[in-house]
Amino acid sequence: MSTKEKLIKHVMEGEPVGSRNKVTVVGVGMVGMASAVSILLKDLCDELALVDVMEDKLKGEVMDLQHGSLFLKTHRIVGDKDYSVTAGSKVVVVTAGARQQEGESRLNLVQRNVNIFKFIIPNIVKYSPNCIMLVVSNPVDILTYVAWKLSGLPKHRVIGSGTNLDSARFRHLMAEKLKISPTSVHGWIVGEHGDSSVAVWSGVNVAGVSLQGLNPDMGTDKDKEDWKSVHKMVVDSAYEVIKLKGYTSWAIGMSVADLVESILKNLHKVHPVSTLVKGMHGVKEDVFLSVPCVLGNSGLTDVVHMTLKKSEEEQVVKSAETLWGVQKELTL
């Protein structure tokens, strides 16, 4: 008898149940790994799969995470360039693709990332036809549209990480100015995850007190306190961090884990994420933009209808037009 047989007697008959809350992360770059580690440290899944084309890097990352198993509650961590390793995933996080260089806008990455997606997306769906796909790669709104088209999945199961991060940055910056916790400052950034995002100043509040009610100039150029600069800082955030450290990873990783948590735990929490907004707020095309959405284990089940001011609605339509301008040139 082997040592194992002397120690342990297998008493169950039949096949083991396997994982029930599997998460896959596609792409083991800085964003993919930050997402993976955030998900692991929040104990969200019972199996984590990593996929990438760079085999050594992938294997090294899988090993490094496995070596931390003692400190984690995710028993199975696997990785392979073959997508069969992702089979049966509840959520698939897509971070693969080229990233912004210093000074480069997200829209510039489009065609390069579309080509990568043409390989990735069908493979994901082949092995996890019932999954919920969370697209992170930039430009996220366009690539969520692309993922939706290439996957054939219903729109409630293809979600873009969108302005979940922008809103988190906004709430952090507002909170610093007000000297309270970001969780106590409510504010939503919607629309494009990028240069034309829309800060809904009319909704910004603390304990239900509308800040714009206290300061009607808030968010405009006339405002002596220049609150509008907070939104500008959010738009500039990624460029700034990229300039300083070469890329951004931690904040987006944590924001992804936040979304995965709502999905896997069926929280019905409202997040600003990118979804098909055709027919809302005057948008006429098949465009994905961030609006407040209810997330649960079925995916993106409902959209909260925001009461926007006319100028805010115009900005959303303008975002949509910018994105459609790029989308219609794509060869899918």
Place this chain on the structure above:
Amino acid sequence: MSSTLQKLITPLAEGPAEPPRNKVTVVGVGMVGMACAVSVLLRDLADELALVDVMEDKLKGEMMDLQHGSLFLKTPVIVADKDYAVTANSRVVVVTAGVRQQEGESRLNLVQRNVNIFKHIIPQIVKYSPNCIIIVVSNPVDVLTYVTWKLSGLPKHRVIGSGTNLDSARFRYLMAERLGIHSSSFNGWILGEHGDTSVPVWSGTNVAGVNLQKLNPEMGTDGDKENWKEAHKMVVDSAYEVIKLKGYTNWAIGLSVADLTESLVKNMNRVHPVSTMVKGMYGINDEVYLSLPCVLNSTGVCSVVNMTLTDDEIGQLKKSADTLWGIQKDLKDI
């Protein structure tokens, strides 16, 4: 004309803000430092996190990236500066600064380069946080923990090396995988040097109190048909392997440091294999740092567990100690 802030909020408490109670500093924002920082943040261990490094842009970028995630965290203050004043009043300081192993390079090779860096870092840490506990992570960790102890003037119970906490975690993972159980259900200790001469205490390996070496007396020897010894060899090779594949290691060491930090900050009295001053134990007569099972709480290393080791295992520890002392005695200006 009152500002928006004044209209919104009426202050009630007077006086200056309270200082942090559980401040953690991480020195070095390379891959290991940031993995430690993120693990500490995601485990909600600190009420303030400070980062220090000499590379100012990288430091500022990392700080901003973490701050942007503050909505998802429970650490309200995240600061960073190349000036150590930002680290004042830390309870725990994690030192990850220094050069790291290149592919194929042993940890001992890094020594003198890292000693020179520590001569600048350690006095600054102690200046601003005289009551802190220092966790040294930079390699070769046992030698550098000794160096830190000397340079800091702190009592030995407040200078800890991350030591074989990671080796033991890797060992438990690899052994547990072979047995089909979770790492936390496999008990096994690797002691001594965090490196090529680490000592796996096969006589202590057990699951649910069942001693494995009693089930298989050959376990850990070359004669063992099941070759369990290979698990230890894989642990020793782990870092080299991961470095070869991805260029460095960071996640596992980051998680292991957060595990130690938790015991310190929460005063848990958990036993961890960490590097401590072992002169006087197991016949070791030199001032060397080696990993032994230590009880960690808010004072630091409050006590050491006297493991029952075989003569052979004690011999290996002494050999480790001699190797390390051989290096330490040649170090300049500490």
